[in-house]
Amino acid sequence: MxxxxxxxxxxxxxxxxxxxPGLALFYGGMDRGKNVLNMLMMNFYCVLIVPILWVVVGYSxxxxxxxxxxxxSFDSFMLKDLSVAxxxxxxxxxxxxxxxxxxxxxxxxxxxxxxxxxxxxxxxxPVWVLLVFVPVFKWIYGGWLGQRGSLDFAGGTAIHxxxxxxxxxxVLVLGKRRSAMSPPHSMPLVMIGTGILWFGWFGFNxxxxxxxxxxxxxxxxxTFLAAAASGLAWVLVEWLRxxxxxNLGAASGIVAGLxxxxxxxxxxxxxxxxxxxxxxxxxxxxxxxLKSKFGYDDALDVVxxxxxxxxxxxxxxxxxxNPSFIEGSFEEGxxxxxxxxxxxxxxxxxxxxxxxxxxxxxxIMIALKATIGVRVTEETESTGLDLAEHGETAYHADGVR
Amino acid sequence: xxxxxAILKPFKLDDVKEALKTAGVVGxxxxxxxxxxxxxxxxxxxxxxxxxxEFVPKVKLEILATDGDVDRIVDxxxxxxxxxxxxxxxxxxxxxxxxxxxxxxxxGETAI
Numbered sequence: 001m002x003x004x005x006x007x008x009x010x011x012x013x014x015x016x017x018x019x020x021p022g023l024a025l026f027y028g029g030m031d032r033g034k035n036v037l038n039m040l041m042m043n044f045y046c047v048l049i050v051p052i053l054w055v056v057v058g059y060s061x062x063x064x065x066x067x068x069x070x071x072x073s074f075d076s077f078m079l080k081d082l083s084v085a086x087x088x089x090x091x092x093x094x095x096x097x098x099x100x101x102x103x104x105x106x107x108x109x110x111x112x113x114x115x116x117x118x119x120x121x122x123x124x125x126p127v128w129v130l131l132v133f134v135p136v137f138k139w140i141y142g143g144w145l146g147q148r149g150s151l152d153f154a155g156g157t158a159i160h161x162x163x164x165x166x167x168x169x170x171v172l173v174l175g176k177r178r179s180a181m182s183p184p185h186s187m188p189l190v191m192i193g194t195g196i197l198w199f200g201w202f203g204f205n206x207x208x209x210x211x212x213x214x215x216x217x218x219x220x221x222x223t224f225l226a227a228a229a230s231g232l233a234w235v236l237v238e239w240l241r242x243x244x245x246x247n248l249g250a251a252s253g254i255v256a257g258l259x260x261x262x263x264x265x266x267x268x269x270x271x272x273x274x275x276x277x278x279x280x281x282x283x284x285x286x287x288x289x290l291k292s293k294f295g296y297d298d299a300l301d302v303v304x305x306x307x308x309x310x311x312x313x314x315x316x317x318x319x320x321x322n323p324s325f326i327e328g329s330f331e332e333g334x335x336x337x338x339x340x341x342x343x344x345x346x347x348x349x350x351x352x353x354x355x356x357x358x359x360x361x362x363x364i365m366i367a368l369k370a371t372i373g374v375r376v377t378e379e380t381e382s383t384g385l386d387l388a389e390h391g392e393t394a395y396h397a398d399g400v401r
Numbered sequence: 402x403x404x405x406x407a408i409l410k411p412f413k414l415d416d417v418k419e420a421l422k423t424a425g426v427v428g429x430x431x432x433x434x435x436x437x438x439x440x441x442x443x444x445x446x447x448x449x450x451x452x453x454x455e456f457v458p459k460v461k462l463e464i465l466a467t468d469g470d471v472d473r474i475v476d477x478x479x480x481x482x483x484x485x486x487x488x489x490x491x492x493x494x495x496x497x498x499x500x501x502x503x504x505x506x507x508x509g510e511t512a513i
Contacts, residue, residue: 183445183452242446252448288448301448 001089004212009092012207015200016099020047020106022196026251027110029189030300032182034384035114036394042109042121050102053126055079058101059094062134069144071135096207104133104159110300111167114177115381118389120374124364128166132360136162136353149342150349151321151330153219154208156263156314157353164307165354166361167298173365174374176297178381187247194251198227201258205265215326219265223258226277230257233281249285256284256305260313264320267330272320280312314350318343402497402510403471405464405478408434408490413482414460420481426464426474434461440488459490465500465513
């Protein structure tokens, strides 16, 4: 690997790491003031446990040997036999992928907000990474789904659809919150979190080229455009429908656009990312209403934004994939001379990820519920998880104690 | 001695404070308050879901006054705080038994 690519991968890895605190603030601001620290800790916990898990066994099971179809092996246990002689590109790449492993379970935290026991979350995260994230990642990157020709540039299926549908399974076991929905306790936190996410997402998407090259530059530009188009679309829908252009609409639209362009980032060009963003913004703006229609309590809309946004972006690859422009060896989308084959592969890959993730996540949650329990007490839910679960309070009045 | 309590629109606080200082009032206590009267609350919409905000932000202002000053001070507040629109607030006056200045121990009207 050339030194500029190694450099870009390491910079991208740090950018992706920064997304987890960004996500924590995005969710934390939307949450109630009495539960904001619990939300931050659920997210930060993922960057405590997952990097270690990834290096010990996660990477090995997810990638080694690379041409395996279903699941890796223990050959790279503790990254043994990995050499940094030469350029260090392999080690930088493993670190980069570890950041993805860390943020993926963190996405689920937004759905289970306000009522999940932290001890249950602490077990859920590593078990979920090993049983759900690792196999799905393997199937898509090097495994049987990827070999069939489905495309997922930076993790639309492997990360966002995967975590989004897991969030649905988790809240179905967890049950609804006892109190009514609350408005966000701090919109400024939501907006700074959104800014950090967008910033970090350039590493997430453009870094996934695993090289400093033209495809990385295209992914960079696509990340810029899709987020803007989606934020604009969401704000316009709200302005026309509800009467006001809201900050939360802009933030939600930006994130939905980033999610949707994630699978497509290195495969589309021209007007593709703008249309993907516009579609994601409108669709997700309506998808967040599904929870009240169907009665599941996805507190901060992980399903409506990450599952739906990821699915929209992944399927739109079937229309917008443009290999001749990117100079890549993948199938054309329908708008660039391809047939329906790529779209069907996209549908299959997402379908498999959805079924596996939903079923296994449901099972993990049922097992936790039957053993240590997954819900905090009614009293804790009412007084707030920050004090009961973490012994901390987010906002002390100065001097009044 | 009387306690004048006024509930005001927050953006009117500066006008009321300046008017009271001009009128010679030397002490005011202000508290951020929330409440509703005939104005009621408002709705906010987040991700398309409406939330009813019942208690709107107000400022509660308290002034201790001698019996002779009360009417004049109430007039000053009324003039400075009025916009003529619903939600301008209320003023009420209640009798006070004792006032003590902590620094000197003075009691009664000299402590105001």
